[in-house]
Amino acid sequence: MTEFFATAPRGFEELLAAELRDLGLASARVQRGGVAFTEPLAGAYRACLWSRVANRILLHVARFEAQDEQALYNGVQGIDWSAHLGVGNTLAVDFTGVRARIAHSRFAQQRVKDAVVDQLRDASGARPSVDTDQPDVRINVHMMEATVTVAIDLSGESLHQRGYRREGRSAPLKENVAAAMLLRADWPALAAEGGALIDPMCGSGTLLIEAAWMATDTAPGLLRTRFGFHRWRGHNDTLWKPLIDEALERQERGAENPPTILGFDQDEGAVTASRDHLRRAGLADWVQVECAEVGQLQRPADLPRGLLITNPPYGQRLAEQHELVPLYLSLGQVLKTQFSGWRAMVLNGSGCALGLKPERSWQVFNGPIECRLERFELQGRGEGEGEREGEGVNPAQDLINRLQKNQRQLKKWLAREDIYAYRVYDADIPEYALAVDVYNSQDGRWLHVQEYAAPATVDAGKAQARLRAALSVLPSALDTAPSKLVYKVRQRQRGEQQYQRMAEQGQYLEVQEGPCRLLVNLTDHLDTGLFLDHRPVRQWIGEHAQNAHFLNLYAYTGAATVHAGLGGAASTTSVDLSKTYLAWLQRNLNLNQLNSPAHNLIQEDVMGWLQRCDRRYDLIFLDPPSFSSSKRMAGNLDIRRDHVALIQAAAACLSEDGLLIFSTNRKGFKLDPLLHEQFSIEDRTAWSIPKDFQRPGWVHGCWFIRGCPRSLR
Structure with a gap:
């Protein structure tokens, strides 16, 4: 009888102990880090x-106390290493510690290696070599404060490396974590009862292969050609070979009636990788993998029960959240509508809502990432679905009510004004600090959801719970597919941050605004390319631009330019520092057949350009950012500080009867009284705020400015 220790992924120690007992190892007992x-x-x-x-499976060799590196060296030297390796073998040392007396693990590792090598060299005159990649014997040393435990690693490479994954190809889900998910789902019992298995985001096929091997009673180590004990001097091949023979017999019997296992992924590269791994695992003939999106998944009619199991992407970067939220909601919708009578298991590392209440969940780790392993029992309506899946009293019912109320109040106005993109909710309920915009495009209805950053006084846990509840109800409340919800966190933008990309999808939607067709991008930037609250000003420009020479300063994506062009402007000039937005503007012009020389685009700092401008314009739209800085600018722009000089410079470009429209969304902004002395100014703020933005505290200002003293020209 020998003492062994099996290490486990964090959160799965109890599961490993149960598994080892099922293998006949009745003495298995949970300890810190394993069994x-x-x-x-x-x-x-x-x-x-x-x-x-x-x-890993570690064979206990010795345990002793060591207060310093010399005591560590002496303790290791006290072990008879000739029983484990000879001078012709290679070795490697792994050292880990918890509050260890020797804090520097590399140094401790070196001292252990020295102790082993010195002992063997003193006895034979030769020394073994070190091979950190594939040593003949791997020595594992763990130090808990002053207590040192020395072991031989019988595994060699980690046991999660089954042998079917192509060398150099990593996966976001380790094989043993996938197996643990399946065991938590009680997949072996489901498979024995004839149940099927589906993974809608199968990636490289890890869950599919582990599930197939469980269902066919295939030993997970059967493909491995090398274990750590193979070159260990204590290895007993007469004990090992019968185990291999038994495993092969069990595999042959288990493969006689395999269950249905299906995998799907929207990434063709992942599907290719899955098929390759299935072939290497000997499963290509009966595990099917196809390319499909989660939202399109339908349960085959001939599969009344089974397990849907998946490891969705986590999105550790904030910029990825706009992809993850609709993905998780789509998955939840599919579970509810397509898989009644099934069980589901989701490794949720993102915290995104599925819109379902798990029957049970466990805190686990997939590598360094803390996750919730969530199990769902999916039942049809009338069978307790509301109670078990949280569809009784919805925690976000007040938000649903407000969304539906706002939609009703806007409905006639939207139809009368022919508006296709609008704001339906803007933190109307303080607990749900979101802005929700609707974009009706040729590709259907989309929701653009922005979360305002919560103040430090708000409890982060409660805020996150409310956010998950809100995101789970928004699609159904506004009759939108979950896959068409885009979510972002809105934070104060400074300098060039407003131009930075959040993603690289390049997915543009076409929306209509009056006679204009405009492109919006809901994913790649914080803003979408269309400021909805400026709609009345743009429409007014289109109605009054006939035969006018129009100047659009800080033109952004040029929606006002398109309105002016379609309104019959004699010419338009659009100035912006961003190459990205000017390219977008040109696409908007092309979309509306306005790609003539009469429409001029200038990439330049606005203030610098105005100072050299020698043309006169009948209509100027000036909507600058609140703050802006760039390496291509002379200094920076702060609209509260610089608006007088900016307005004066723009007004100097007006024709004799011209009009300058100035607007800003800078909080606390006030026009300098000096401007009232120099110009005729009309405050059009109230008129400029559309019905969908008329809320207390909305930050917006708009002024019509006429006239320009000769001294400013």
């Missing part, structure tokens, strides 16, 4: 071959 067991050597071999959850 200890005291068995004959054959029991450790069985664990190496059959454990689906363990990382």
Whole structure:
């Protein structure tokens, strides 16, 4: 009888202990970081071959106290290493510590290696070599404060490396974590009862292969050609070979009636990788993988029960959240509508809402990422679905009511004004600090949802729970597919941040605004390319631009330019510093057949350009950012500080009867009284705010400015 220790992924120690007991290792007991067991050597071999959850199987060699590096060296020297390796073998040392007396793990690792090598060299005159990649014997040393435990790693490479993954190809889900998910879902029992399995985001096929091997009673270590014990001097091949023979017999019997296992992924590269791994695992003939999006998934009619299991992407970067939220909501919608009677298991590392209440969940780790492993029992309506899936009293019912009320109040106005893109909600309920915009495009209805950054006084946990509740109800409340919800966190933007990309999807939607067709991009930038609150000003420009020479300063994507062009402007000039937005503007002009020389685009700092401008314009639209800086600008722009000089410079370009429209969304902004002395100014703020933005505290200002003293020209 020998003492062994099996390491486990964090959160799966109890599961590993149960698995080892099922393998006949009755002594298995949970300890920190894994499971200890005291068995004959054959029991450790069985664990190496059959454990689906363990990382490593370690054979205990010695335990001693060491207060410093010399004591560590002496303790290791006290072990008879000739029983484990010879001078012709290679070795490697792994060292880990918890509050260890020797804090520097590399130094401790070196001292352990020295102790082993020195002992063997003193005895034979030769020394073994070090091979950190594939050593003959891997020595594992763990130091808890002053207590040192020395072990031989019988696994070699981690047991999650089954042998079917192509070398150099990593996966976001380790094989033993996938197996643990399947065991938590009780997949072996479901498979034995004839249940099917579907992974709608199968990636490189890890869950599919692990599920197939469980269902066919295939040992997870059967493909491996090398274990750590193979070159260890204590290895007993007469114990090992019968285990291999038994595993092969069990695999042959288990493959006689395999269950239906299907995988899907929207990425063709992932589908190709899955098929390759299935072939290498010997499963290509009966595990099917196809290319499909989650939202399109339908349960085959001949599969009444089974397990849907998946590891969705986590999106550790904030910019990825706009993709993840609709993805998780789509998955939740598919579970509710397509998989009644099934069980579902989701490894949720993002915290995004599925719109379902898990029947049970566990805190686990996939590598360094903390996750919730969530299990759902999916039942049809009338069978307790509301109670079990949280569809009774919705925690966000007040938000649903407000959204539907706002939609009703806007409905006639939207139809009368022929408006296709509008704001339906803007933090109307303080607990739900969101702005929700609707974009009706040729590609259907989309929701653009922005979360205002919560103040420090708001409890982060409660705010996150409310956000998840809100995002889960928005699609159904506004009759939109979950896959067409885009979510972002809106924070104060300074300098060139307003131009920075959040993603690289390049997905543009076409929306209509009056006679204009305009392109919006909901994903790649914080803003979409269309400021909805400026709609009345743009429409007015279109109605009054006939035969006018129009100047659009800080032109952005040129929606006002398009209105002016379609309104019959004699010419338009659009000035902006951003190459990205001017290219977008040109696409908008092309979309509206306004790609003539009469429409001029200038990439330049506005203030610098105005100072050299020698033309006169009948109509000027000036809507500058609140703050802007760039390497291509002389200094920076602060609209409260600089608006007088900016307005004066723009007004100097007006024709004799020309009009300058100035607007800003700078909080606390006030026009300098000096401007009232120099110009005829009409405050048009109230008129300029459209019905969908008329809320208390909305930050917006708009003024019509006429006249220009000769001294400013």
